[in-house]
Structure formats: structure tokens, C-alpha cells
Amino acid sequence: MAVLEISDLVAAWDPATGERLPVLRTEVVATLRAAGNERAARIVQRIPVLGEALDPLAVDRLLIRVHTELQRLNEEVRMAQRFAELLAPILAAVRAKGIRPRVVDIGCGLGFMVRSLASSGVLGPDVELVGVDFNRALVAEASRLAEDERLSCTFGCGDAFALTEDATVYLSNGVLHHFPADALPEFFRAQDRPGTQAFIHYDLAATRLAPFGAWLFHRARMREPLGRHDGVASARRAHSDTALLSAAAQAPGMETFLFEATRYTNPLCAAMRPVVGLRPELTGDVLRALGRRARGLVARVPAR
Numbered sequence: 238m239a240v241l242e243i244s245d246l247v248a249a250w251d252p253a254t255g256e257r258l259p260v261l262r263t264e265v266v267a268t269l270r271a272a273g274n275e276r277a278a279r280i281v282q283r284i285p286v287l288g289e290a291l292d293p294l295a296v297d298r299l300l301i302r303v304h305t306e307l308q309r310l311n312e313e314v315r316m317a318q319r320f321a322e323l324l325a326p327i328l329a330a331v332r333a334k335g336i337r338p339r340v341v342d343i344g345c346g347l348g349f350m351v352r353s354l355a356s357s358g359v360l361g362p363d364v365e366l367v368g369v370d371f372n373r374a375l376v377a378e379a380s381r382l383a384e385d386e387r388l389s390c391t392f393g394c395g396d397a398f399a400l401t402e403d404a405t406v407y408l409s410n411g412v413l414h415h416f417p418a419d420a421l422p423e424f425f426r427a428q429d430r431p432g433t434q435a436f437i438h439y440d441l442a443a444t445r446l447a448p449f450g451a452w453l454f455h456r457a458r459m460r461e462p463l464g465r466h467d468g469v470a471s472a473r474r475a476h477s478d479t480a481l482l483s484a485a486a487q488a489p490g491m492e493t494f495l496f497e498a499t500r501y502t503n504p505l506c507a508a509m510r511p512v513v514g515l516r517p518e519l520t521g522d523v524l525r526a527l528g529r530r531a532r533g534l535v536a537r538v539p540a541r
């Protein structure tokens with residue numbers, strides 16, 4: 238049966254006009270029940286309605302709370318530092334080609350990654366940092382937070398499958414599992430565009446014990462039932478190393494790798510690992526700059 242995340246079902250916008258679309262609570266509850274997920278159905282049943290539709294303000298406040306908790310998890314597992322470790326050598330190689338780097342975070346949520354990189358300045362003062370997400374409420378909150386924190390970064394609405402923002406490097410964190418496996422090739426192909434030099438997409442590794450690890454971690458660190466539910470569902474939906482590598486290979490102009498693939502990590506952890514794409518002319522410089530850490534980059538996943 239399909240594994241569903243509540244956050245994917247409770248808010249919708251017209252992709253053409255950006256207008257908020259009503260989401261009927263009875264329909265979401267029926268969808269979750271049809272997928273055999275009574276617990277998720279009960280969580281949605283508690284979200285207030287205006288008439289028949291879920292109250293959009295209540296939904297936005299709930300998703301912002303969940304993403305704020307998610308930001309704390311990201312801070313705890315040092316996701317910004319892990320991105321910076323790969324981004325720094327990639328941007329150095331990009332600058333050596335005379336290109337001013339522009340980094341776009343796809344599915345940025347509250348913009349934690351972009352705000353964190355902007356705040357630390359770790360990537361240098363010339364880098365342009367942008368976050369896009371199709372959830373307009375999260376984008377609005379990300380912009381508000383960046384303004385409040387006086388950070389040099391911007392946020393906008395955008396769909397991962399209809400990217401309007403050009404980038405030197407695309408990245409994402411915890412987004413790939415939202416897409417069905419058969420949509421992944423299109424996602425990667427869309428980033429193989431003129432001007433783009435690399436991508437780094439971190440997501441949960443699909444280990445047998447990842448759902449248990451995610452349950453433990455979210456139970457200990459999250460308060461919102463929706464966040465706890467979706468955290469475990471994410472681990473159950475995670476794509477395998479092989480599925481990610483073969484989908485990423487559909488970006489023909491990129492050399493593609495996994496960094497610290499599941500094969501090499503503790504199977505008990507709900508570990509995050511990225512699929513990385515590099516223009517072939519950048520690969521040598523990036524590997525040299527990574528030094529011993531370059532051993533973590535693998536183009537193939539050996540059988541267990």
C-alpha cells in the first residue's frame with residue numbers, strides 16, 4: 238500500500254495562478270484510510286475546518302511548527318556543515334572558471350539551509366543564495382525569517398519539476414523521498430541545463446532499520462504528531478542508493494556519485510547521504526580539494 242505523508246496532502250496551490258486551493262478534510266481522511274493509515278487520518282481529523290475545507294491558516298501554522306522542529310533536527314545533525322563540506326570545493330572549482338556562484342535550494346521549506354549558509358558566510362561573500370518551495374506559506378515564513386535575521390539570501394515559489402530559477406549548483410535536503418521513483422529521472426534531467434555545474438541532493442538512506450531510527454529520533458526530538466508521523470513515513474519512502482544513482486545518471490552531462498553511500502554507514506541510523514552530480518571538467522579539482530574525504534564519493538554501489 239502507498240506510504241503517504243500528511244504534509245503532502247493538506248495544502249494545495251494552483252500551479253498556474255498561485256491561488257490557494259481548498260482541501261476537503263473528508264477527502265484527505267478518506268485517502269489516508271484507503272492507504273490503511275488510521276493514525277494519520279486521526280491527525281488530519283483534528284485540523285480545524287472552515288466549512289468543509291481545512292482552515293488554511295491552521296494548516297500553515299501547523300506546517301511552520303513542524304518545519305521549525307525539523308530545523309532543530311537539521312541543526313543537530315549538522316546538515317549545513319555537511320553541505321558546506323561539498324559546496325566549498327565545488328564553488329572553488331566554479332570560481333576558477335570565472336563563474337559567480339548561484340546556489341538554489343529546491344524544496345527549501347523554512348529556508349534553514351540557505352539561511353544557515355548565509356549566516357555563517359562559509360561559502361564566501363560572492364555567492365548568491367536562493368531557496369524555492371511550492372508551499373507558499375513556508376516561502377513567506379522563510380523570507381520573513383531571513384529579513385528578521387538580516388541575511389543576504391532570497392526565497393521564491395517554485396516547483397522542483399518546473400524550475401524557473403537558474404543555478405550554478407542545485408541542492409535539496411530531505412526532498413527526494415517526496416517524489417515517486419519514476420519521477421526522479423525527470424527531476425535530475427531538469428538540472429542538466431546550461432550554466433549548471435553541479436547538484437547535491439541529500440536524503441534519508443533507505444536502510445531496513447531506517448524507519449525505526451526515524452521513529453526513535455522523531456519521538457525524542459519532535460512534539461507535533463504530524464511531524465512524528467511524516468518523519469517515519471519519509472524513512473519508509475526513502476529511495477535506495479541504486480535507484481538514486483540510476484535516476485541521477487539520466488542527467489547525461491553530469492558525472493554522478495553517492496557520497497558516503499548506505500553501504501558504508503551504520504544501518505541502525507536514519508542516515509542522510511547525498512547524490513552528487515558534477516560537470517566532468519570539475520570532477521578532478523573537486524576530488525583533489527576533498528582530499529581523503531573524496532574516498533566517500535562512489536559512482537557505483539557495490540552489492541552487499
Ligand SMILES: C[S@@+](CC[C@H](N)C(=O)[O-])C[C@H]1O[C@@H](n2cnc3c(N)ncnc32)[C@H](O)[C@@H]1O
Pocket residue numbers: 304307308311343344345346347348349369370371372375395396397398409410411412415
Ligand atoms: C521534508 S521537507 C524539507 C524542507 C527543507 N529542505 C529542510 O531541510 O528543512 C520537504 C519540502 O519539500 C517541499 N516540496 C515537496 N515537493 C516539492 C516540489 N515538487 N517542488 C518544490 N518543493 C517541494 C515541501 O513543501 C517541503 O517544504
